[in-house]
Amino acid sequence: MTNTGIASRYAEALVEALIANQSANPSDDPLVILSGLNDFVAALSESRDLDLVLVSPSVSAERKRAVIAALSDRLGIHRLVRNFLFVLSDHRRLMLVREANQVAGVVLDEKLGFQRAVLTIASPLSEDEKNQIAGKLGEITGKRIRLNLELDLSLVGGVVARVGSTVYDGSVRGQLEVIGSRLAAG
Known part of the structure; x- marks a missing residue:
């Protein structure tokens, strides 16, 4: 499977979680929650060092989780997006976050009409x-x-x-x- 296909699967899973969360919590706007992923990607783009740390195989999974948690707290990222980032990191797929972000936006738009x-x-x-x-x-x-x-x-x-x-x-x-x-x- 190509990286695009892999990123698409992760993105679709995130969108499904966002839609399910909205059903349980109608005040949680999936578009607002997903904007946290945009903020995370923007932070990666602004800091090459941050990007390198999060994709480097020499940095432990625990350290990557700590960095993601700290950045998520600083950016006010919703728990669903933070957990999505943890899953990408745990599966060594964080290099796909930009592509997953783009796909998630398109898929969410389609789901919302x-x-x-x-x-x-x-x-x-x-x-x-x-x-x-x-x-x-x-x-x-x-x-x-x-x-x-x-x-x-x-x-x-x-x-x-x-x-x-x-x-x-x-x-x-x-x-x-x-x-x-x-x-x-x-």
Whole structure:
């Protein structure tokens, strides 16, 4: 099994635990709890030494658990995510935490009825503009939309939305290309 497959299995198990926890504790928002995993991954990205300690075979499992517990306490990470990190560490799979984090976000979105959309923009958008675009994409797809924004100054203006494999090009660059194609065709 590939690392992607392994990370996916761990991520799916975490999401199942988050959903089960929400059933038992309705005030526990799985998205908020999962954000703790994002915080942990961000801390790893900020500290190469921390990353090396947690994946090094020369560091004892007990020491890794202590580091994970201390960092989890400092970041306010929910017990479910902390336990997930312990499981990854105990099975020597902590090097997959970044990939598991990405997969868990996607799987949780799917379980909660969200569709991810990548919105490429030429300049920053206001919250109102983001909400309007998400609303329109939601009407088109029939799902709640979670936007991921990417800045691309070559667009000149407008936006390009990618929802799954479908691309909606509302950029000035895209419109100019269409006009150019029409003029070239005669």
